[in-house]
Amino acid sequence: MEIAITTAGYDLDAMVDTRFGRAPRFLIYYSKTGAFTVKENTQNLNAAQGAGIQTAMHLANAKVDAVITGNCGPKAFAVLDAAKIKVYTCAGCSLAHALELLKKGELKPAEKANVEGHWA
């Protein structure tokens, strides 16, 4: 399974970033091997609008299976859902800890967006 986690850092000790569309980057973790790569999200950091949608699009194209992030708005969620990417939310912990929680089945996939879009 490939898991994308929002973060401002570069390794598993970094914290999960609460933002999705405007997260600085993603760490993509390959659960089979324990390896990971870092994917920048800079083009969306400064997008006027639609950052969540674009980010979700990129993750769909990268064919990840799941996302761990702090908050996910309705439009990004709709895209991730359509791409059959599971969304797990968690806050205030390191990437390693979040992955640990996921492994233990303590993170539940979100069934809908957990925050409102900016337009709401």
Added chain:
Amino acid sequence: MKIAIASGKGGTGKTTISCALALAMPGEVTLLDCDVEEPNAHFFIQPVIERMEKTCSLVPEVDADKCTGCGECGRVCQFSAIISLGKKAMVFNELCHSCGACARICPTGAVSETAKKNGMLTIGRKGRIRFVSGRLDVGQAMSPPVIRETLKYAAKDGLTIVDCPPGTSCPYVTAVKGCDAALLVTEPTPFGLHDLKLAVATIRELDIPFGVAVNRTNGEKNLISEYCETEGIPLLLQIPEDRRVAEAYSRGQVLNKVMPELHDALVSIPENLQQLIEGRPLQEGPVVLI
């Protein structure tokens, strides 16, 4: 002539001045309330409402049977308002700018543009004032389409006064761009000056002749008058700080009632702006009233 009453900063008195101008004019005048996110000129004009009209904007609708999921629509859209993930394209209406590009590029003709209601126009009259007010629907994010619909009611010839939305972004640009000249309303505070500078920079880019009105002054010389002098911007109106104005405003009364002494200054604004449009120097010098 269409005159935009605009300002970078909110709450400077655009509506107060728009209504006062409309009421001061001796002849037929059209007043358009283009502050569509919070129209309020009707409180002061109290027009007899003749009819309401819906405004719509075109948003794409995808025919699932025709969509192959090629993704072209998402690539052409500059606003992330439509995307395809290898199957039926998804549309996010609230991000759509109604440019029509997705419908044009779709190779299978799966995208059609459909009209979606986004606001209402209220059309009425009060004496010599033809009154039209635009209102954006709750939940809608794009005000320019409603502003454009409101502007369509500008008088063919004769004077139209456009009460513009605040700020210097798309709504302001949309409203001001449709006008021949503008009056930028501000107040003599550091915030007022800062936002006036933004409004001036934008309007110079649009190449529309403009003058400035200062509201709530405590003296003829102030932050704004100094700025206008250095920049060579005509200062067309100064309204003194006066408790009577605030009291009248809170009761929905108009400026003209409490400050009849402003009448001549108000009437001269369209004339002065007309001279600016024609590139003639202001003959009598700008009217400054204290």
